[in-house]
Amino acid sequence: MVESEKSKDMEEGLKPFYQRAIEAEISSGHIKLVLLQKNAANEELSKNVNEIQSKLEQAKAEQTSEREKALKEVQKLAAENAKLQYRISHLVRALKEADCKLET
Template identity: 40%
Template sequence: MGCMLDHCQSAEEAEGLAALTGLRELSKHHDGSLELEMDCLALAEALAPGKSNQSALFSIVEDIKMALSSFSSYKSWATNLKPLPIQLIPLVNSSSSTPRARAASMAAGPAEALKSFEERASDAEARLAKLEALLLNKDGASEASSSAMRDLESKLDAATKECLAEKEQNRRLTVENEKLQYRVSHLIQTIKEAESR
């Protein structure tokens, strides 16, 4: 099967799309065990079982994982030798079919390859619509939260000003109280001196 990929941002994306296309085509003819060998270590690590997908190629990796789930079992690894094209090796019982029969059944026309790209494009459009809806909901919520935040900030500013005014008034009253205590102590001393004469 031959297929031309349109535009890819990186070699990893091209390898991921090639693997995805090959897996989709292979799943039409084989659902047994599979070994997936690739030369992209980052992609192979992202496909490891139990690994959380935080890759820049998130959607492609998730699509590959979904395509791999149609096989009874699979292994994937990256070769650290010279770069090789992706190898999809179905593990089939040799008595069930001949290599020529398998090759004939896997040869699909361009219409079949185009169909898988159209399915992927419609899936991507659906995901994009969901993300846009979430973003719109987030924007609406953020407007409400930002107006509540502005309201809280204005209340906090008013409370801060009131607190500063109270502190200033307390300072003035403390100074005045100290003056009065000084006067009272002097008056008491004057009275004591007057009585002693």
């Protein structure tokens, strides 16, 4: 066999390997693309999760603030109610004393 024939035979024998190498490179490129897309999606998802967590923390802080305000208001109203109850009991006693004085 001549050198050029050996070279052609070798090229023909290596064609399937070259083809598989090209397919592997293409497949590798697809995998890289998919991974990049997933990474971008994960980053977006992570950003959204962080944003939601921030909003949740803000809502919890607002809820705590509102709860504290409501508790202070309830305490204020309870104190006012106690004062009014005290005044009512004195007024009722004074009314009874006045009724007793009128009866005698």
